[in-house]
Amino acid sequence: MRKQSSTNLENEILINGNCDMAYTLDLIGGRWKPSILWRLAYGAMRYSDLRRSLPAVSERILILQLREMESDGLISRKVYPEVPPRVEYQLTDLGKSLEPVINILTDWGSENRPGSEKKRVRCHMLLP
Amino acid sequence: MRKQSSTNLENEILINGNCDMAYTLDLIGGRWKPSILWRLAYGAMRYSDLRRSLPAVSERILILQLREMESDGLISRKVYPEVPPRVEYQLTDLGKSLEPVINILTDWGSENRPGSEKKRVRCHMLLP
DNA sequence: CGCATAACTTACATTTATGTTAGTACTTGA
DNA sequence: TCAAGTACTAACATAAATGTAAGTTATGCG
Numbered sequence: 058m059r060k061q062s063s064t065n066l067e068n069e070i071l072i073n074g075n076c077d078m079a080y081t082l083d084l085i086g087g088r089w090k091p092s093i094l095w096r097l098a099y100g101a102m103r104y105s106d107l108r109r110s111l112p113a114v115s116e117r118i119l120i121l122q123l124r125e126m127e128s129d130g131l132i133s134r135k136v137y138p139e140v141p142p143r144v145e146y147q148l149t150d151l152g153k154s155l156e157p158v159i160n161i162l163t164d165w166g167s168e169n170r171p172g173s174e175k176k177r178v179r180c181h182m183l184l185p
Numbered sequence: 186m187r188k189q190s191s192t193n194l195e196n197e198i199l200i201n202g203n204c205d206m207a208y209t210l211d212l213i214g215g216r217w218k219p220s221i222l223w224r225l226a227y228g229a230m231r232y233s234d235l236r237r238s239l240p241a242v243s244e245r246i247l248i249l250q251l252r253e254m255e256s257d258g259l260i261s262r263k264v265y266p267e268v269p270p271r272v273e274y275q276l277t278d279l280g281k282s283l284e285p286v287i288n289i290l291t292d293w294g295s296e297n298r299p300g301s302e303k304k305r306v307r308c309h310m311l312l313p
Numbered sequence: 314c315g316c317a318t319a320a321c322t323t324a325c326a327t328t329t330a331t332g333t334t335a336g337t338a339c340t341t342g343a
Numbered sequence: 344t345c346a347a348g349t350a351c352t353a354a355c356a357t358a359a360a361t362g363t364a365a366g367t368t369a370t371g372c373g
Contacts, residue, residue, distance in 0.1 A: 066359095115361085141369075
């Protein structure tokens with residue numbers, strides 16, 4: 058939970074309300090959000106598969122990132138009433154519209170990241 | 186100062202070392218970095234002018250953001266041996282190469298930010 | 314029965330990012 | 344002499360992001 062009022066929050070609101078670039082960055086800037094976007098770019102995934110493909114992230118944090126992306130309208134969450142439960146996440150149209158943004162961020166990183174293979178490699182599907 | 190070792194830091198290193206997109210986001214993602222990039226896009230600025238154009242940021246934080254951008258190679262810092270001191274900041278070639286990245290982040294935000302004027306407005310030069 | 318699975322939630326703990334306040338050295342102009 | 348300007352730094356304080364570990368619910372399977 059965030060504080061109701063703080064200089065920190067006020068500044069965030071000020072910037073996101075006045076800077077289109079900062080607004081975009083705010084939506085995609087979480088620690089695991091690029092990895093999630095990259096995976097969902099190939100199609101819907103269920104929670105357990107997302108989780109297995111990201112062994113370094115804890116359940117709580119993964120859920121937090123997914124919830125934020127859902128409430129920002131980037132992904133949708135579909136529950137199948139089965140047992141055991143099945144929940145699938147996929148990009149919304151808004152999420153898909155990020156494709157050129159993701160591409161250019163990736164290209165710039167590929168050009169300039171020290172140690173980059175310069176191969177337009179995005180997030181590795183299986184992080185070590 | 187960061188801890189020498191923590192899961193948090195390890196994950197950051199893991200991601201930035203494997204995801205070009207995350208690497209790029211890491212360089213431009215600080216609270217005031219979009220505002221600074223936007224201002225310096227027009228040319229060099231001295232510290233006091235940068236500061237006056239950003240009344241909401243504290244001196245410490247502004248310096249921190251500038252130092253990070255400098256150490257990441259996005260901006261350069263030039264000291265003129267005068268009295269009173271004069272220090273000018275400007276984009277390096279690497280910083281200038283971010284222009285298309287900044288444009289597309291801005292365009293996406295302009296299209297999708299609630300309350301956006303849809304006018305390709307970037308960071309306002311003078312935040313309220 | 315007891316264990317496994319799925320998709321979480323809760324309570325707690327730590328790390329990192331951001332912000333506040335005061336102070337520094339130096340010189341010029343009033 | 345005294346305030347003002349310049350570009351900071353230091354010590355301290357708070358807020359936010361991220362991480363850990365265990366528990367929950369419901370059912371099928373051996």
